[in-house]
Amino acid sequence: MATLEELRLQLDEIDGQIVELYKNRMKVCGKVGELKVKTGSKIFDRQRERDKLLDVASKVSGDFNKKGIQELYEQLMSMSRKLQYRLLVEAGALGRLPFIEVASLDKQKARVVFQGVEGAYSQAAMQHYFGDNCNSFHVRTFRDAMEAIEEGSADYAVLPIENSSAGAVNEVYDLLVEFENYIVGETIIPVTHTLAGLPGTKQEDIRKVYSKAEALMQTSRFLDEHSSWQQISVVNTALAARKVLEDRDKSQAAVCSAYAAKLHGLTILQDNINNEPNNSTRFIVVSNQKIFLKDASKISICFEVPHESGSLYHILSHFIYNDLNLSKIESRPVEGKSWEYRFFADFEGNMADAAVKNAIRGLREEAMNLKILGNY
Incomplete structure (x- = not known):
């Protein structure tokens, strides 16, 4: 032997x-x-x-x-x-990659749309990226914002895409697939929630709390300590503050920012009620133009793969082989296809890089319905 x-x-x-x-x-x-x-x-x-x-x-x-x-x-x-x-x-x-490289965005002349009302976190993100005096307007829903840039009434939209504690904003991901709009920038802002009510309101008076669904999730520990409070979801945190003001009902309160509370004349009943002390939200800047900044360093894509063993593994191998760092991957159900999923991925790189061109070429050949959502 x-x-x-x-x-x-x-x-x-x-x-x-x-x-x-x-x-x-x-x-x-x-x-x-x-x-x-x-x-x-x-x-x-x-x-x-x-x-x-x-x-x-x-x-x-x-x-x-x-x-x-x-x-x-x-x-x-x-x-x-x-x-x-x-x-x-x-x-x-290279195949079909009609993205045009630009040196910068024209922030001074841009018209920007955000979802919500005055005092929304989206407004704060917009001002952080474009400046306090940017030419802007607001709409009621995320879809309204996407339609505004698609039809040209706005140059850019600022939309939340991910929260550090509540996770992805799924509706925005779905809209990025539906519309021919593209990510050209991002900004991250801290999100500190407060409980606000009418002047003279005490916490023992409260029966109903209004806020955006994600904000209710992000403050669930504090809210759940008050089991008698009914939690009601509305479109936006600033809209919740405005509702409390307009209803003039001391049994109502809003989970919103300190800025929104001040703007609508509310009193802060409890400050910093976040589950996580370092809560923040990532916002994307979206345009209807296929452009990317010269110094862009992140690429977002979405794709589907055949519903068979190993298909996702082989797609991800394109990132490994080209030494590209995959920083995020999310899945969403494909409408009309039970138990089939669309994947959203972020990876580091610029579309002018040879490694990125190699990877995208392979992804385009092997994935189903590949869409480049932006390079920013």
């Missing part, structure tokens, strides 16, 4: 042969890629790859070996595609 050391030497010899075969295979794959560049042929041939996997599986016996050889060849074919995508990019065949 061979010793462990002798068996390892045998493996080393076999591995050396595999390395040489891999190098030879990639040389041939490179020649295939060069031909595809010249002829304009598609890199990813899904049916051919499926046939290849069935063929190699038929040449071994046992379920373990069949799955193993298929997994090995999935990786080999994936590496082959990535090499060929690189050759395509080097030849200038």
Whole structure:
């Protein structure tokens, strides 16, 4: 019987042969890629790859070996595609990427829309990004804001996309898919909620608390300590403050910012009622123009993948192979397709970077319904 050391030497010899075969295979794959560049042929041939996997599986016996050889060849074919995508990019065949690089946004002349009313956190985010004196107006819903920039009544919209404690704003993600609008910037602001009521109101007077659903979630620990309070969701935190003012009912209170409370003449009954002391919200700046800033460093995309084992894994491999840092991934149900999901991903990079071009080329070939949401 061979010793462990002798068996390892045998493996080393076999591995050396595999390395040489891999190098030879990639040389041939490179020649295939060069031909595809010249002829304009598609890199990813899904049916051919499926046939290849069935063929190699038929040449071994046992379920373990069949799955193993298929997994090995999935990786080999994936590496082959990535090499060929690189050759395509080097030849200038980027596919459809009609984003225009700009040096800066014209913040001085821009007309900006935000969702909510005066005193909303979205207004604070807008002023943080565009300045206190920007030309702006507000609308009732996120959809109204997206429609305003789509039709041209506003140049930019400022929308919340993610909160550090409540998570993603799903409606905004869905609207980014529905509309041909694109992210061109982002800003993060701290969100400190207060409980506010009419002057003279005491906490023991309160029966109803109004606020945006996300704000109620972000202050749930404080609110749940008062089990008799009815929590009622409205469109916006500032709208909740205005409702309390207009109803003139001391049994009502609002969860809103200190600025919104002051703006609407309310008294702060309890300050800083957040669940998390470092609560913040990320806002995106959206335009109907396909542009990106020269110094942009983050890209957002959405895509679907075939509903089969390993499909998401292979898509994510494009980030790994091109050394791109994937900073976020979210999933949302696809409308009309039960138990199928659309993925939203953020990764670091600029669309002028070679690694990003390589990755996007591969993603566009292999993903379903890929959309670049913006580079900012």
